[in-house]
Amino acid sequence: MTPVAMSLEELIPSSHRKSYVYSILIRTALVMSTLIVGLSIPFFGLVMSLIGSLLTMLVTLILPPVCYLSIARGKVPPVQVALCCLTVAVGAVSSVFGSYSALSKIIESLRG
Incomplete structure (x- = not known):
């Protein structure tokens, strides 16, 4: 919420900015x-769980090693390439399990 609040606070006229x-x-x-x-919104927590499992794994475990390997192409030792691939695989598997769990709970909630 802080970035949204800060951008809204920038819209306050300068004469009133010092007031909290x-x-x-x-x-x-x-x-x-x-x-x-x-x-x-019904099932808001479950929808946020689904979004979190998809996006969190993508941003934290999948994209950084992929970007590192694409930027340092040809200069990365094979051990680091293997570790990056392992990290991406762990992120992908975690994302699949988290998404499956969230989707199954959403479907269960819709049925029952």
């Missing part, structure tokens, strides 16, 4: 809107 009241109001409104969305 606007910052508190913006952050409170953001948290309240998130709470309303979370409570009003």
